[in-house]
Amino acid sequence: MGEIWEGLMAGLWLVVTLDPDLVEITLRSLQVTLTAVVIGSAIALPFGAWLAIRRFRHRRATIALLNALMGLPPVVVGLIVYLLLSRSGPFGVLGLLFTPTAMIIAQVIIITPLIASIAHQSIRDIWSEYHDLLISLSTTKRQRIATLIWDGRRALMTASLAGFGRAIGEVGAIMIVGGNIDHATRVLTTAIALETGKGDFALALGLGFVLIGLAIAVNVATHMIGRTESDGKW
Amino acid sequence: MVTSILPLKMSGAVVKRRGKTLLGPVDLTVSQTGFTIVMGPNGAGKTTLLRALHGLERLSGGQVQWQIPLRDTLQRQAFVFQTPIMMRRSVRDNLAYPLILHGTPKAAAYALAADWAGRIGLGRALDQQAPQLSGGEKQKLALARALMRSPDILFLDEPCANLDGRAIREIEAILKSAQAGGTRILMATHDIGQARRLASDVVFLMHGKIIEMAAADAFFGAPKTPQAAALLNGDIVE
Numbered sequence: 001m002g003e004i005w006e007g008l009m010a011g012l013w014l015v016v017t018l019d020p021d022l023v024e025i026t027l028r029s030l031q032v033t034l035t036a037v038v039i040g041s042a043i044a045l046p047f048g049a050w051l052a053i054r055r056f057r058h059r060r061a062t063i064a065l066l067n068a069l070m071g072l073p074p075v076v077v078g079l080i081v082y083l084l085l086s087r088s089g090p091f092g093v094l095g096l097l098f099t100p101t102a103m104i105i106a107q108v109i110i111i112t113p114l115i116a117s118i119a120h121q122s123i124r125d126i127w128s129e130y131h132d133l134l135i136s137l138s139t140t141k142r143q144r145i146a147t148l149i150w151d152g153r154r155a156l157m158t159a160s161l162a163g164f165g166r167a168i169g170e171v172g173a174i175m176i177v178g179g180n181i182d183h184a185t186r187v188l189t190t191a192i193a194l195e196t197g198k199g200d201f202a203l204a205l206g207l208g209f210v211l212i213g214l215a216i217a218v219n220v221a222t223h224m225i226g227r228t229e230s231d232g233k234w
Numbered sequence: 235m236v237t238s239i240l241p242l243k244m245s246g247a248v249v250k251r252r253g254k255t256l257l258g259p260v261d262l263t264v265s266q267t268g269f270t271i272v273m274g275p276n277g278a279g280k281t282t283l284l285r286a287l288h289g290l291e292r293l294s295g296g297q298v299q300w301q302i303p304l305r306d307t308l309q310r311q312a313f314v315f316q317t318p319i320m321m322r323r324s325v326r327d328n329l330a331y332p333l334i335l336h337g338t339p340k341a342a343a344y345a346l347a348a349d350w351a352g353r354i355g356l357g358r359a360l361d362q363q364a365p366q367l368s369g370g371e372k373q374k375l376a377l378a379r380a381l382m383r384s385p386d387i388l389f390l391d392e393p394c395a396n397l398d399g400r401a402i403r404e405i406e407a408i409l410k411s412a413q414a415g416g417t418r419i420l421m422a423t424h425d426i427g428q429a430r431r432l433a434s435d436v437v438f439l440m441h442g443k444i445i446e447m448a449a450a451d452a453f454f455g456a457p458k459t460p461q462a463a464a465l466l467n468g469d470i471v472e
Binding site for chain 2: 126129130132133135136137138139143147151152
C-alpha cells in the first residue's frame with residue numbers, strides 16, 4: 001500500500017513540476033500512438049465498411065481471420081517488424097530500426113485488425129438499416145462506404161479509441177523495435193518496464209498513473225469533441 | 235427533350251428465394267400516367283412486385299424493360315418503404331442527401347430541403363435528428379425525400395400502414411400533388427378506402443400472381459374474380 005501511495009505522490013510530483021523527462025516521454029508516447037491510430041484508422045475504417053457491404057467468395061473466412069488477428073501477439077509482431085527492418089532484412093536499407101517510425105509501424109500492424117473488426121461490426125448494423133435506401137438511390141460503392149462511415153462516425157470513434165487503448169498500453173513490440181533508447185525511443189510503457197527492472201517501483205507506479213491519466217484524458221476529450229452522449233446524436 | 239423512362243414492361247417475371255416462388259410469372263405494363271394501386275392479402279407478393287419493378291429484387295426469370303437503359307432509370311425512380319428508412323442525420327440532411335449524391339450543390343440542396351420541409355410541415359424541425367420524428371413525420375419525410383428529385387415513377391410500399399387519419403390525409407394530399415405534377419405512382423396498400431380514393435387502376439395479386447387487373451371504376455364496381463369481390467365485401471381473403 002505504501003508503495004502505491006509513494007508512486008502516486010511521485011507521479012503527482014513529476015506532473016506538478018513538469019519534469020522534462022516525463023514531458024518528453026509522454027509527448028513521444030502520444031506522438032507514436034496517435035500517429036499509429038490515425039494511420040490504422042485510415043486503413044481499417046474503409047476496409048471495415050468495404051467488408052460490410054461487399055459480398056465475395058471467402059468473405060466469412062476473411063471476417064474470421066480479421067477477428068482472429070485482433071489477438072495478434074505484440075511480441076511476435078515486434079519480432080517480425082524487427083526482422084524486416086534489421087540491417088539484414090528487406091527494409092534494412094531504410095534505417096528505421098530503433099526509431100519512433102519503427103514503433104509506429106509495429107503499432108499500426110497490431111491495432112489495424114482491431115479497429116477494422118469493430119468498425120466492420122458497427123457498419124454492418126448501419127448497412128442492414130440503410131441497404132434498401134442506398135441501393136434504391138443508385139449509390140456507387142464509394143458513396144455507400146463514405147455514407148456509412150459518416151453516419152456511423154460515433155460508433156467508429158469507439159473503434160479508433162479501442163485501437164488507441166491497445167496502442168498506448170503496448171510494450172512488447174515497441175520495446176523490440178524501438179529499443180527503449182533514452183531521448184530517442186523511450187515511451188511511458190517502456191520507461192515503466194525499465195524502472196520496474198531497476199527496482200524503482202515508486203517511479204514506475206508514478207509513470208503508470210500518468211499513463212492511465214493520459215488514456216482517460218484522450219478518451220474523454222474525444223467523446224467531448226464528438227459529443228457522443230449529447231441529445232439525439234449517434 | 236428528355237425521353238420518358240415509361241412505359242415500363244414486366245414480362246414473365248419470376249422471383250424465387252431459397253427455391254420458393256414469391257412472385258410470378260407476372261406480366262405487367264405500367265403506362266406513362268396514372269395511379270396504380272396494388273392490392274392483395276399478406277404474402278400475395280405486393281412488396282416483391284414493387285421491389286422487382288424498381289430493381290431491388292433480382293429476377294429468377296423474365297425481365298423488366300424500361301424505355302431507356304436500366305442503369306439510367308434508377309435516378310429517375312424513387313421508392314418509399316413501409317418502414318421509412320431514416321438516415322442518422324438531421325431532417326435537412328436526410329432531404330438533401332439524394333440531391334447532393336447526384337451532384338446538386340450543397341447550398342441549392344439545402345434550400346430545396348428547407349422548401350420541402352415546409353411543405354410537409356417539418357419546417358421547424360429541419361435541425362432535428364430524423365430518427366427522433368414520429369411515425370407519420372418519418373413517412374412524410376421519406377416521401378418528400380423521394381419526390382424532391384421529381385422522379386418519373388414512384389413506388390410506395392404501404393406507406394400509410396400504422397398511421398392515423400390525419401397523417402394519412404396529409405400523405406394522400408402529397409401523393410395527389412405529385413401525380414398532378416406528372417409522377418407515375420404505384421402503391422401497395424391494404425386499405426380499400428384509400429385505394430378507392432387514389433386509384434386510377436388496380437392490380438390484384440394472390441399467391442404471387444396477378445389474378446385481376448382493371449381500371450379502378452371497373453374493379454370497385456364489378457370485380458371479375460371471386461377473391462376480389464370477397465375482399466371488397468370485407469371478407470377475409472387468404
